[in-house]
Amino acid sequence: MDRFVFLTIDGLSRGAVYAAFALALVLIWRAARVVNFAQGAMAVAAAYVAYTVSAATGSYWVGFVVAIVAGLVLGALVDRVVMRHVDHASPLNPVIVALGLVLLIQAVLGMVYGNEFRPAEAPFSRSALTVGGVAVLSPYDLFVFATIGVVVSALAWMFARTPVGLRMRAAAFAPEVSRLLGVNVGGMLTLGWALASGVGALAAMLVLPTELGLHPHAMDLVFVSAFTAAVVGGLDSPPGAVVGGLVVGLLLSYVSGYVGSDVTPLAVLVLLLAVLLVRPGGLFAPVAARRV
Amino acid sequence: MSATRAAVPPKQRSAGVGDRPVDGRRGSTLLRHLAVALAVGLALVAVSYAVEPFRNFQLATVAAYLCATAGLTVLTGLNGQLSLGHGALMAVGAYTVALCQTAFLDRGMTGGWLLAVSLVAAIVSTVAVGAVVGVAAARLRGPYLAGVTLAVAVVVPALAVTFDGVFNGEQGLSVPVEPPPMALGAYFPYERWQLWLSGAATLLALVLLANLIRSRYGRTFRAVRDDEVAARLAGIHVARTQVLAFVVSAATAGLGGALLAVLAQSVSPGAFSLTLSLFLLMAVVIGGLGRLAGALWGAVLLVALPDLTHSVTELFTLSPAVAQRLEGNLPLAIFGITLIVVMIAAPGGVQGVLSRLGRALLARWPARRS
Numbered sequence: 001m002d003r004f005v006f007l008t009i010d011g012l013s014r015g016a017v018y019a020a021f022a023l024a025l026v027l028i029w030r031a032a033r034v035v036n037f038a039q040g041a042m043a044v045a046a047a048y049v050a051y052t053v054s055a056a057t058g059s060y061w062v063g064f065v066v067a068i069v070a071g072l073v074l075g076a077l078v079d080r081v082v083m084r085h086v087d088h089a090s091p092l093n094p095v096i097v098a099l100g101l102v103l104l105i106q107a108v109l110g111m112v113y114g115n116e117f118r119p120a121e122a123p124f125s126r127s128a129l130t131v132g133g134v135a136v137l138s139p140y141d142l143f144v145f146a147t148i149g150v151v152v153s154a155l156a157w158m159f160a161r162t163p164v165g166l167r168m169r170a171a172a173f174a175p176e177v178s179r180l181l182g183v184n185v186g187g188m189l190t191l192g193w194a195l196a197s198g199v200g201a202l203a204a205m206l207v208l209p210t211e212l213g214l215h216p217h218a219m220d221l222v223f224v225s226a227f228t229a230a231v232v233g234g235l236d237s238p239p240g241a242v243v244g245g246l247v248v249g250l251l252l253s254y255v256s257g258y259v260g261s262d263v264t265p266l267a268v269l270v271l272l273l274a275v276l277l278v279r280p281g282g283l284f285a286p287v288a289a290r291r292v
Numbered sequence: 293m294s295a296t297r298a299a300v301p302p303k304q305r306s307a308g309v310g311d312r313p314v315d316g317r318r319g320s321t322l323l324r325h326l327a328v329a330l331a332v333g334l335a336l337v338a339v340s341y342a343v344e345p346f347r348n349f350q351l352a353t354v355a356a357y358l359c360a361t362a363g364l365t366v367l368t369g370l371n372g373q374l375s376l377g378h379g380a381l382m383a384v385g386a387y388t389v390a391l392c393q394t395a396f397l398d399r400g401m402t403g404g405w406l407l408a409v410s411l412v413a414a415i416v417s418t419v420a421v422g423a424v425v426g427v428a429a430a431r432l433r434g435p436y437l438a439g440v441t442l443a444v445a446v447v448v449p450a451l452a453v454t455f456d457g458v459f460n461g462e463q464g465l466s467v468p469v470e471p472p473p474m475a476l477g478a479y480f481p482y483e484r485w486q487l488w489l490s491g492a493a494t495l496l497a498l499v500l501l502a503n504l505i506r507s508r509y510g511r512t513f514r515a516v517r518d519d520e521v522a523a524r525l526a527g528i529h530v531a532r533t534q535v536l537a538f539v540v541s542a543a544t545a546g547l548g549g550a551l552l553a554v555l556a557q558s559v560s561p562g563a564f565s566l567t568l569s570l571f572l573l574m575a576v577v578i579g580g581l582g583r584l585a586g587a588l589w590g591a592v593l594l595v596a597l598p599d600l601t602h603s604v605t606e607l608f609t610l611s612p613a614v615a616q617r618l619e620g621n622l623p624l625a626i627f628g629i630t631l632i633v634v635m636i637a638a639p640g641g642v643q644g645v646l647s648r649l650g651r652a653l654l655a656r657w658p659a660r661r662s
Binding site: 034065087097100106107111227260 | 444447
């Protein structure tokens with residue numbers, strides 16, 4: 001039972017990060033109808049920048065803020081410099097370009113920082129506190145929950161309650177009409193990319209200390225898990241992404257706790273296939289009308 | 293239904309492989325392809341005697357990659373399904389060959405035909421895996437399909453580590469291969485033999501692929517890519533066509549992986565990482581989607597680029613650590629940039645640019661004569 005409680009909390013903590021990463025995927029999907037396969041690489045790049053800044057200033061928190069800023073800037077750059085010029089007539093084109101970005105970013109990181117694992121520090125202890133003899137939460141888990149909670153609520157508030165959020169939603173759903181009504185659709189798209197990439201960078205900062213550390217490929221598997229989370233929730237739904245993230249986190253935690261950590265990639269693949277084959281629109285999608 | 297279209301804009305697409313009018317040609321397609329293959333084969337034999345062993349080995353590697361990129365061209369270029377998992381399928385073929393060859397060696401079996409048996413076993417096992425993934429792929433579209441195949445690419449190398457009793461973990465397995473047959477002479481260079489093996493297998497696969505493309509099946513592949521609804525209305529079984537395309541390309545990927553394993557005489561999960569899958573996709577996109585000739589450019593690029601960057605970095609006096617960093621990553625960066633630029637500026641790839649140049653020259657030809 002103790003083990004179950006521990007694995008559940010560990011799974012929720014991991015899941016919170018996947019949820020944030022999946023949310024970033026959903027943000028771009030809603031704004032631009034692109035699944036950003038370069039998200040993991042972009043987040044790692046931001047984390048490397050943060051690592052450099054932290055090492056130079058000696059402060060984790062300066063690095064933390066810099067990571068998010070770097071993520072925002074990188075996202076805006078990727079949209080303005082690359083994605084804007086891609087022919088979106090076929091959905092494969094942006095995917096292929098994003099994969100080119102993955103190779104480019106990982107190669108540049110490898111050239112600058114080398115291809116070995118670097119330790120990523122955690123700002124709080126990762127050893128669990130015990131409540132009544134049962135190991136439950138570590139201070140780091142609390143930090144993860146609090147950060148993700150703040151980000152998710154801030155995004156929800158922004159989209160639902162602020163004029164910018166309204167414009168972003170309008171630009172995503174009816175670009176032509178929005179343009180006629182004076183919405184800067186291109187600007188909203190760039191803002192969407194920046195926000196998503198910023199959230200991705202934040203997720204990377206939270207997940208890297210719990211993985212092996214910093215490495216150009218550190219987020220490959222995390223990306224697959226987050227993609228699965230986004231698919232579980234349906235790519236269109238932000239609450240779905242959060243729930244999907246928690247589901248994937250719990251699944252991975254139970255599988256690695258009860259079966260073995262080597263099997264977790266396989267578990268992700270099986271979950272992804274199962275969801276896609278049974279409910280391709282995700283668990284939260286309304287039942288669509290028959291297509292042809 | 294744009295979700296099923298290939299990454300080729302309509303303008304270039306009309307110039308794809310099998311899109312030419314067939315009635316202008318005489319004779320059997322199969323015979324013509326066999327004749328071309330025979331000519332290329334003879335040329336390869338001549339080349340194998342003319343160049344140094346290392347070049348022979350490189351050409352053999354190009355042939356192995358060409359197998360995989362040609363299959364991926366059929367899948368992505370002609371059928372419009374994007375796969376990021378073909379590196380994993382290559383791994384399946386490679387590990388099958390390793391296990392078969394080791395089993396043969398353990399039983400004390402010898403003979404030139406054993407390698408052929410192992411290669412066929414590799415194709416069979418990849419076909420099985422490809423059929424499973426293909427059935428799932430036929431139900432998925434665009435980014436979803438890319439996501440699933442990406443997961444396959446990440447998971448399969450991890451499996452080799454998980455079941456390390458069979459696959460020997462990160463170290464991988466060695467692939468025992470017999471020396472060239474004595475009939476060729478006692479001092480027959482091993483690299484030349486490798487080129488012959490790899491070239492013959494690849495040519496055979498290419499003839500079959502080229503014929504498939506020009507056949508009824510090739511037409512249904514393209515019909516499904518261009519407009520799924522129209523294809524369905526025309527009586528094409530869309531899902532069956534997509535599974536067939538996936539299985540065919542899986543078979544060639546398996547053969548390519550098996551050949552690579554035979555050439556390197558070893559397999560390890562590191563050789564079949566996600567990066568390899570991305571490389572394959574990159575190669576077919578840069579070469580030119582939808583044309584088998586594009587697959588050749590891609591395969592050549594895969595072998596030549598790392599070699600080229602190696603010679604370039606040797607020109608500069610760099611510290612060993614920096615040189616090593618550059619050498620491993622520079623080809624990746626170049627591939628990445630090229631991919632992005634090609635996708636934005638010339639979606640037809642190298643072969644698209646070449647055929648446009650060719651057409652432009654042809655168009656000017658009669659004008660100059662008159």
